[in-house]
Amino acid sequence: MSVPEQIISLASQALQDEEYPLxxxxxxxxYSLFAEFLNKAIVQNRQMRKKYQRTxxxxxxxxxxxxxxxxxxxLRPEELDDETLISLDPLGIIAGSFSxxxxxxxxxxxxxEIAMEEINAIFETVGGGILVLDAExxxxxxxxxxxxxxxxxxxxIIGHSCRDIVCQGSVPLKECGFLEMVRTxxxxxxxxxxRDDRSFNxxxxxxxxxxxxxxxxxxxxxxxxxxxxxxxxxxxxxxxxSITLESIGEGVVATDSKGYITLINRAAEELTGWSGDDxxxxxxxxxxxVYQQGEEHSCSTLFEDVLRDPEKIEQMSNITxxxxxxxxxxxxxxxxxxxxxxxxxxxxxxxxxxxxxxxxLDEEMAKSDRIDSIGVLAGGIAHDFNNLxxxxxxxxxLAKKFLTPQDKLYGLLDETEKSTRRAKGLTQQLLxxxxxxxxxxxxxxxxxxxxxxxxFSSSGSHIKCGFSFADDLWSVNVDTGQIGQVIQNLVINASxxxxxxxxxxxxxxxxxxxxxxIIPLSHGKYVxxxxxxxxxxxxxxxxxxxxxxxxxxxxxxxxxxxxxCFSIVKKHxxxxxxxxxxxxxxxxxxxxxxxxEDVSPSSAAEKNGVVNGYGRILVMDDEEMIRDISETMLxxxxxxxxxxxxxxxxxxxxxxxxxxxxxxxxxxxxxxxPGGMGGKEAxxxxxxxxxxxxxxxxxxxxxxxxxxxxxxxxxxxxxxxxYSMDELSAxxxxxxxxxx
Amino acid sequence: xxxxVGGILMAISDKQKNITLDMRGQVCPACLLVxxxxxxxxKTVLKSxxxxxxxxxxxxxxxxxxxxxxxxxxxxxxxxxxDTYYEILVEAQP
Numbered sequence: 001m002s003v004p005e006q007i008i009s010l011a012s013q014a015l016q017d018e019e020y021p022l023x024x025x026x027x028x029x030x031y032s033l034f035a036e037f038l039n040k041a042i043v044q045n046r047q048m049r050k051k052y053q054r055t056x057x058x059x060x061x062x063x064x065x066x067x068x069x070x071x072x073x074x075l076r077p078e079e080l081d082d083e084t085l086i087s088l089d090p091l092g093i094i095a096g097s098f099s100x101x102x103x104x105x106x107x108x109x110x111x112x113e114i115a116m117e118e119i120n121a122i123f124e125t126v127g128g129g130i131l132v133l134d135a136e137x138x139x140x141x142x143x144x145x146x147x148x149x150x151x152x153x154x155x156x157i158i159g160h161s162c163r164d165i166v167c168q169g170s171v172p173l174k175e176c177g178f179l180e181m182v183r184t185x186x187x188x189x190x191x192x193x194x195r196d197d198r199s200f201n202x203x204x205x206x207x208x209x210x211x212x213x214x215x216x217x218x219x220x221x222x223x224x225x226x227x228x229x230x231x232x233x234x235x236x237x238x239x240x241x242s243i244t245l246e247s248i249g250e251g252v253v254a255t256d257s258k259g260y261i262t263l264i265n266r267a268a269e270e271l272t273g274w275s276g277d278d279x280x281x282x283x284x285x286x287x288x289x290v291y292q293q294g295e296e297h298s299c300s301t302l303f304e305d306v307l308r309d310p311e312k313i314e315q316m317s318n319i320t321x322x323x324x325x326x327x328x329x330x331x332x333x334x335x336x337x338x339x340x341x342x343x344x345x346x347x348x349x350x351x352x353x354x355x356x357x358x359x360x361l362d363e364e365m366a367k368s369d370r371i372d373s374i375g376v377l378a379g380g381i382a383h384d385f386n387n388l389x390x391x392x393x394x395x396x397x398l399a400k401k402f403l404t405p406q407d408k409l410y411g412l413l414d415e416t417e418k419s420t421r422r423a424k425g426l427t428q429q430l431l432x433x434x435x436x437x438x439x440x441x442x443x444x445x446x447x448x449x450x451x452x453x454x455x456f457s458s459s460g461s462h463i464k465c466g467f468s469f470a471d472d473l474w475s476v477n478v479d480t481g482q483i484g485q486v487i488q489n490l491v492i493n494a495s496x497x498x499x500x501x502x503x504x505x506x507x508x509x510x511x512x513x514x515x516x517x518i519i520p521l522s523h524g525k526y527v528x529x530x531x532x533x534x535x536x537x538x539x540x541x542x543x544x545x546x547x548x549x550x551x552x553x554x555x556x557x558x559x560x561x562x563x564x565c566f567s568i569v570k571k572h573x574x575x576x577x578x579x580x581x582x583x584x585x586x587x588x589x590x591x592x593x594x595x596x597e598d599v600s601p602s603s604a605a606e607k608n609g610v611v612n613g614y615g616r617i618l619v620m621d622d623e624e625m626i627r628d629i630s631e632t633m634l635x636x637x638x639x640x641x642x643x644x645x646x647x648x649x650x651x652x653x654x655x656x657x658x659x660x661x662x663x664x665x666x667x668x669x670x671x672x673x674p675g676g677m678g679g680k681e682a683x684x685x686x687x688x689x690x691x692x693x694x695x696x697x698x699x700x701x702x703x704x705x706x707x708x709x710x711x712x713x714x715x716x717x718x719x720x721x722x723y724s725m726d727e728l729s730a731x732x733x734x735x736x737x738x739x740x
Numbered sequence: 741x742x743x744x745v746g747g748i749l750m751a752i753s754d755k756q757k758n759i760t761l762d763m764r765g766q767v768c769p770a771c772l773l774v775x776x777x778x779x780x781x782x783k784t785v786l787k788s789x790x791x792x793x794x795x796x797x798x799x800x801x802x803x804x805x806x807x808x809x810x811x812x813x814x815x816x817x818x819x820x821x822x823d824t825y826y827e828i829l830v831e832a833q834p
Contacts, residue, residue, distance in 0.1 A: 070812070072772050072805040093773050096780035097813060104814030 129221040177204040273324030289322040382430035390722030394629030453487035468507040474594035497535025525594040537582035615665030647677025671699035795828040
């Protein structure tokens, strides 16, 4: 190898290997200058290569630094060689990515700013006060509303504890919402917290960092004072409504728009038989089972009608309500829609009341009125007829005195007298029924009276009477004749209802009526008498009419019997009604007011036959016919008789007789003198002249109250017209015996 | 379209809706740089929502670094495991 070739070979090795020594110019001889030049080039080359390596290292460092900023691991030299690294342009890529990251950051910041604005707007416009606290319960922010609620104007509260500003020591620590939130780690809500004279609902919510540590707390205060007051007023209103609903007598049921019950008051529970617990949420028609006479059940149609027209208020009367257990009652009903805000019906209200008793009282009243008006007419006729009978009876009984029983005429007169007595009985019945007839009352034991009357009516008939009386049966103040007549009529009716015989059950018991009883009588003590047959019964349609005069289903009846019973019982302050099941029999029930007194054994003895007497008797009657027959009968008995037509004349005659020292031993006075002074006024005046006057009152109106309580007016005897000679004799005997 | 990374070619298929970047067999951070490069180049179509970028990789680290970087750049990212590799789907935020 030549020297130049060796020099170039060594230079090449020195260029490739930094550690390789440079050329030795002295050893190169004549090529020493060439070797020195090569050495300079080799040193320059080695310097440039170091510089390049530093630059590349710097680039890798910076790229790795940026990759770390982005969040990834550094580049590995084996992964990307220097050349590839440069060609990939990582700095360009990272710069482009940073550009996108910054763009995104800017957009995010803009969104955050808008969100912040929105939060600020919410903070200030929300209806409640907002307080932001740090973890130490110190105020770091609050809104205007909070300031209005709790702060004096101008007061700086940042940095203060909320306990100083809001609670001011009035809330125990254990009730502090913030502390409870810290303790539980959750949002805390507190209702109706008082502060001064106002009430607040409070919500405390935590704000936490990424690790869940408490940073802040946000407290919202809502002033509910007005709401609570309104609620209290509403609750009070509801309570008042509830008490009203529970205390009224009307049944009230409310439903929703689908007809399900939402409310039922106590009266409605009683009327329907359904308890509130069972009824609420039930379809109204399940419990409100109503129908009108002769129509199908109508609850659903009623409900639909009312809901269809919100203006409509249905009012109905005489509706039958079937109770839960099947019993029925009559009700009047009002059904109205409940209107919601938009005027649609959101349900209905049913208000109803039991009118069963009312209806029965109305019917009783109507019956009474009907009977009274017929009575007035019948009474007028009976009075005139009675006077005619007086004359016939008087004359016939007098005529008999002129004959002996063996005379042929005596028998005829006897028959005439009997017929006349029957006619008298009929007119008496008519009169009793007609104008009332205040009964001539005595204290009696009903047991004896009932037994006697019932046996009398049933004797000789195909029926038997069975009696059942309460041991301590109260006494009653009754007209024995009239009540006896009632019992007789009822037993006769019972006997006629059982043509093939049977037993009439007669019972009496003590009854104490209270306000709630359906019997149309005032409350108090009564004796109840039931007369029960097992006959054919009375049709329901007829049951209402049986007490009407001249109503009869019997071929032979004149329709007065039950009308008279009704009239008599009513005049006694009692009540009579009938109940019947066709095919099973009827029960007549009468209530008579009980007396506080006990019956003392009666000493009244029957007086029979005419007893002759002596003395002066003054007869006052406006009817000439009566005056004549009375005078004749009295003279026949041996009395001296004077007659007059009215009170004025009687007083005049009495005074004159006194003056002449020939006083009358007795005066018989007609109670009523049309157009003149009657017995009531005359006796007062005569008593003024002679307080010991023995006056007997006589009237065709057995019903007149004076006849019932004649003693109170100064009379000492009473004789209803028409009277026979026996009756006249008896009353005179009584007068003279009791007061000789 | 082909791209040379670290001396190795990677297939990028540009379909109707999706741009697919198949980097299976490659490791991070080279994958991240390629993904970032693609996000930069396709910024307009990706941000507008016209297209989505589907990155296929079997490097587990890339499933953290790429989503994190793409999120910071304002993209919505979902990672799906498919058989032996992952699909990182990058699209515009809603």
